[in-house]
Amino acid sequence: xxxxxxxxxxxxxxxxxxxxxxxxxxxxxxxxxxxxxxxxxxxxxxxxxxxxxxxxxxxxxxxxxxxxxxxxxxxxxxxxxxxxxxxxxxxxxxxxxxxxxxxxxxxxxxxxxxxxxxxxxxxxxxxxxxxxxxxxxxxxxxxxxxxxxxxxxxxxxxxxxxxxxxxxxxxxxxxxxxxxxxxxxxxxxxxxxxxxxxxxxxxxxxxxxxxxxxxxxxxxxxxxxxxxxxxxxxxxxxxxxxxxxxxxxxxxxxxxxxxxxxxxxxxxxxxxxxxxxxxxxxxxx
Ligand SMILES: CC(C)(COP(=O)(O)OP(=O)(O)OC[C@H]1O[C@@H](n2cnc3c(N)ncnc32)[C@H](O)[C@@H]1OP(=O)(O)O)[C@@H](O)C(=O)NCCC(=O)NCCS
Numbered sequence: 001x002x003x004x005x006x007x008x009x010x011x012x013x014x015x016x017x018x019x020x021x022x023x024x025x026x027x028x029x030x031x032x033x034x035x036x037x038x039x040x041x042x043x044x045x046x047x048x049x050x051x052x053x054x055x056x057x058x059x060x061x062x063x064x065x066x067x068x069x070x071x072x073x074x075x076x077x078x079x080x081x082x083x084x085x086x087x088x089x090x091x092x093x094x095x096x097x098x099x100x101x102x103x104x105x106x107x108x109x110x111x112x113x114x115x116x117x118x119x120x121x122x123x124x125x126x127x128x129x130x131x132x133x134x135x136x137x138x139x140x141x142x143x144x145x146x147x148x149x150x151x152x153x154x155x156x157x158x159x160x161x162x163x164x165x166x167x168x169x170x171x172x173x174x175x176x177x178x179x180x181x182x183x184x185x186x187x188x189x190x191x192x193x194x195x196x197x198x199x200x201x202x203x204x205x206x207x208x209x210x211x212x213x214x215x216x217x218x219x220x221x222x223x224x225x226x227x228x229x230x231x232x233x234x235x236x237x238x239x240x241x242x243x244x245x246x247x248x249x250x251x252x253x254x255x256x257x258x259x260x261x262x263x264x265x266x267x268x269x270x271x272x273x274x275x276x277x278x279x280x281x282x283x284x285x
Contacts, residue, residue, distance in 0.1 A: 006079075008087050011046035011058065013039060018055035019048070022074055029200035029234070030072070030283065037173050038062070038072070038283075045095045049075070049084045059088040061096050062284050065165040067269045068096030070106040071283025073115075085115050093119070093264070103265035107236070107282035113260055121262040125273055126239040127282075130253035131203055134228025141216070142223040145175060145182040145194065154191040155184065162210045162275035163285070170284060171208070174198055180227045181206065185216035195220040195278070203232035207278025214243040217277040221247060235278030244277040261285075 011019070016035045023030060038046050038060040045061035057075040061068055070092045075084045096104050107127060108116050145151050152175075156168050174196040175182040181197025181204070193211025197204060206224035211217035225233055236259060237244035259282050261271070271285075279285055 005051065006056065006082070006084055006087070007050045008047055008091050009050060010044060011039065011048045011060075015048050015055055019058045019072070022055065022058060022076055023072070024201070026074065027202060029202050029205060031199060031201050033177060033199070034283075037177070041170060041173065045092065045099070047088050047091045049088055051079065057084045057088055059092045060283060061092045062170060063096065063099055063101060064163070064167045064170070064285075066100065066102040066267070067165045068099070068101030068104045069285050070096070070104060073106075073112055086119070089115065089119055101265075102267050103263050103269045105261065105263045105269070105285060107259040107279070107285065108262050109257070109259060109282070113262070116262050119264065121264045124261040124263060124268070124270065127236045127259040127261060127279060128239055128245070128255050129234055129236045129257040129259070130248045131232055131234045131256045132225065132248070132251055132253035134204065134225055134231045134233050137222040137226050139219050139223040139226060141185050141187060142183050142219045143186070144179070145184055146179070147175065151184060151191070155194045158191065158194060158210055158212065158275070159208070161212070162272050164269050164271065167280075170280070171196060174208070174280070178204075181224050183220060183223050185211065185219045187213075187216060192216045193220050195224055197224050197227065200234070203234045204228040205235065205281060206233050207235040208280040209235060209278035210275055211277055212275060214247065217244065218247050221251060221277070225251060236282065237278055238271075238273035238276050240273045241276060247277065
């Protein structure tokens, strides 16, 4: 079998079950609503590879102004090493470039990194996924976000300070997914951080968690840990953000996996990891 007998086409909502069947054995945390959000945000930019009528590989894209993001890159273990991942990456990169992205970014697993390096991606920094336990805690200075337009503007300003680009539509959709963990932190009345959690298969994801200082991040984390009830909770923090690592240890989080943030392009749109306590997840930064 060669990769030429494989068809690469746009992903459809009817492919979601097959995509979940591919990713679940790898312990990826995404659920149906995540795939629906990927397709909702970028219906022309999510791809599958099909062999004999069966989905054997996936990838998704998202666009944040000049930055394109690639996620959910996986090939069925039986069909690896045939060039399928490379073909899907080409489809995703050319979609993003055609849509105006000047930089393409992703969070690579150790298995994905060699593929991305061959395609010219360069590393920015490492991230660590940490997993902990939901439980009741007090959270000072935190209040819920309920879709208020003014508050969304403040959330977006903090996010832009961290990511250098507008991720508004993705953040707005995330806030609807788990409203109990859509919250802001205020210090002396000023919004200085936010968290927009989401449900997952294995654990609740307490991020994006973006804050201008460690105290705000800690309050937001306590809020999320509490909202999770007795479920497991997780987030990915940039290793250069030592305050994020310290807060994870303080609340008993254990390291689970590592990623490398990478970019392809002339203008890297580098993040400010000091403000990023929890990324939005490997599949969307
Ligand atoms: C990473 C993954 C998607 C690669 O898919 P694939 O279909 O096997 O990749 P390809 O066959 O297209 O490989 C493309 C190139 O990358 C290289 N490559 C891919 N995975 C590699 C690895 N783990 N180590 C070294 N090289 C690798 C191939 O040798 C090939 O190089 P070449 O084109 O110069 O010959 C697949 O291994 C996978 O699904 N892994 C588990 C999920 C995962 O971690 N995904 C990455 C998420 S960021």
